[in-house]
Amino acid sequence: MNFPIGELSKRTGVKVPTIRFYEQIGLLPEPPRTESNQRRYGKAEADRLNFIRHSRELGFEVEDIRALLAMASEPQSSCHQADSIARSHLAEIDRRIASLTALKGELTRMINECGHGRICDCRIIEALADHGHCSTEH
Amino acid sequence: MNFPIGELSKRTGVKVPTIRFYEQIGLLPEPPRTESNQRRYGKAEADRLNFIRHSRELGFEVEDIRALLAMASEPQSSCHQADSIARSHLAEIDRRIASLTALKGELTRMINECGHGRICDCRIIEALADHGHCSTEH
DNA sequence: GTAATCCCTCTAGCCGCTAGAGCATCAAGA
DNA sequence: TCTTGATGCTCTAGCGGCTAGAGGGATTAC
Numbered sequence: 194m195n196f197p198i199g200e201l202s203k204r205t206g207v208k209v210p211t212i213r214f215y216e217q218i219g220l221l222p223e224p225p226r227t228e229s230n231q232r233r234y235g236k237a238e239a240d241r242l243n244f245i246r247h248s249r250e251l252g253f254e255v256e257d258i259r260a261l262l263a264m265a266s267e268p269q270s271s272c273h274q275a276d277s278i279a280r281s282h283l284a285e286i287d288r289r290i291a292s293l294t295a296l297k298g299e300l301t302r303m304i305n306e307c308g309h310g311r312i313c314d315c316r317i318i319e320a321l322a323d324h325g326h327c328s329t330e331h
Numbered sequence: 332m333n334f335p336i337g338e339l340s341k342r343t344g345v346k347v348p349t350i351r352f353y354e355q356i357g358l359l360p361e362p363p364r365t366e367s368n369q370r371r372y373g374k375a376e377a378d379r380l381n382f383i384r385h386s387r388e389l390g391f392e393v394e395d396i397r398a399l400l401a402m403a404s405e406p407q408s409s410c411h412q413a414d415s416i417a418r419s420h421l422a423e424i425d426r427r428i429a430s431l432t433a434l435k436g437e438l439t440r441m442i443n444e445c446g447h448g449r450i451c452d453c454r455i456i457e458a459l460a461d462h463g464h465c466s467t468e469h
Numbered sequence: 470g471t472a473a474t475c476c477c478t479c480t481a482g483c484c485g486c487t488a489g490a491g492c493a494t495c496a497a498g499a
Numbered sequence: 500t501c502t503t504g505a506t507g508c509t510c511t512a513g514c515g516g517c518t519a520g521a522g523g524g525a526t527t528a529c
Contacts, residue, residue, distance in 0.1 A: 197495095199506060209507090214486060229494060231507055244460045250469045251434055251459070255485070261459060268451035275455045276445050283438045290431045293424050296389055300421045307414050315410035317417050318403045321389070322382045337475065347476085352517060367525060369476055393516075476525065483518075494507065499500100 194235050201234045205242045212242065220245055220259065253282055332373050339372045343380045350380065358383055358396065391420060433467045440466070 202209045215221045221242065224232045244265070248258045257278050264275050299320075306316035340347045353359045359379060362370045379400070386396045395416050402413050437458075444454035458464045 197507075208487085210487065211485085213508095218485090227494095229507085231494075240460065243462070247462050248459050249485090250462075251437060252431075261456065264450050264453075265456045265460070268449065270450055272445060272448060272450045272453035272455065275450065275453055276442065276447060279438060279442050279445075279455050283435065283442065286431050286435050286438065290428060290435065293390075293428045293431070297421065297424050297428065299389060300417060300424065304414065304417050304421065307410060307417075309414060310410060312402050312406045312408055312410045312413065315413055317410065317413045318399065321386050321399060322378065322403070324381070324385050324388075335476075346518085348518065349516085351477095356516090365525095367476085369525080387516090470529100472527100472529090474525100474527075477523080478521100480521085481519085484515100486514090488511100488513075490510085490512105492508080495505085497503090497505100499502085 195233045196235075198232050198234070201239060201242065204239050205246055207242055207246050215242070215245060218255065220255065220262070251282075252286065253278075257282065333371045334373075336370050336372070339377060339380065342377050343384055345380055345384050353380070353383060356393065358393065358400070389420075390424065391416075395420065430469070433469060437465055437467060437469070 196204075198209050198212055201207075202212060205212075207215075212221065216223060221238065224234050224238060226232055241262070244262065245258055248261060253261070260278060261275060264270065264272070303317045303320045306320075308314055308316070312318055334342075336347050336350055339345075340350060343350075345353075350359065354361060359376065362372050362376060364370055382400065382403070383396055386399060391399070398416060399413060402408065402410070441455045441458045444458075446452060446454070450456055
């Protein structure tokens with residue numbers, strides 16, 4: 194209890210400047226300070242920061258996290274909204290996977306068709322120059 | 332031939348401010364200007380810009396595109412480097428797909444376990460708070 | 470003639486941090 | 500007690516790849 198920012202950083206795996214940044218944008222509350230102006234944290238802040246870190250790792254945006262944190266602080270309210278945030282995030286991830294998979298196909302095709310000769314015969318350069326060669330939209 | 336920036340934009344699907352931005356960072360050469368200081372473009376610039384747009388759509392970074400454009404302008408040299416850029420980009424896409432797929436699994440699990448009741452019982456909030464519940468690393 | 474549309478430059482903002490300058494403070498060893 | 504090195508502080512600026520807006524000039528169509 195009552196540890197400095199470097200210790201909070203070690204406990205959560207979040208870098209010190211990032212912790213200060215989260216405080217600045219209001220994801221973390223302003224902690225108490227020592228007489229010499231150093232931040233002091235407790236377990237509650239570590240829990241909150243772990244929540245934030247984990248949410249970021251799962252790709253949630255800061256605004257989503259803000260909403261999720263607000264919900265987490267009202268244990269009696271419905272979790273409908275949390276569900277909805279998670280679902281729309283999942284849909285976004287599906288979109289990204291689909292898009293990346295299409296790109297992967299296109300790139301693989303380009304690379305396989307490349308004869309490893311000179312640029313003037315290179316199918317990669319050619320394919321990049323002309324979208325008409327592509328089999329998918331992007 | 333010799334059309335203004337809006338026309339170039341229409342032909343390539345790249346927005347006007349983006350074209351100026353590409354010029355600023357040196358992806359597009361500075362075009363000739365009319366007496367009244369307006370940019371004028373020709374087919375070569377449209378081709379180059381299409382190449383850039385298509386590369387961006389395929390997820391190549393600006394620095395990659397810079398290198399690919401330099402290669403494209405030396406038709407007699409080996410396409411080994413183009414191949415290498417494309418391959419490392421493909422590897423990066425594979426990494427992103429793998430990572431997103433893992434996230435998708437985690438999120439799906441969270442959502443499915445949510446009983447749609449109150450926050451205090453919500454598995455989404457709980458899972459976010461504790462990485463220990465996760466089945467994959469991230 | 471005039472109104473709508475284009476074009477120009479310049480600055481600032483987006484997201485989620487990260488880096489660095491320049492200084493104060495703290496903890497541990499000699 | 501002194502020193503040294505790690506840690507803390509604030510502030511500003513930068514990353515990538517654009518996008519938005521202000522405040523003006525030029526062109527085009529009617």
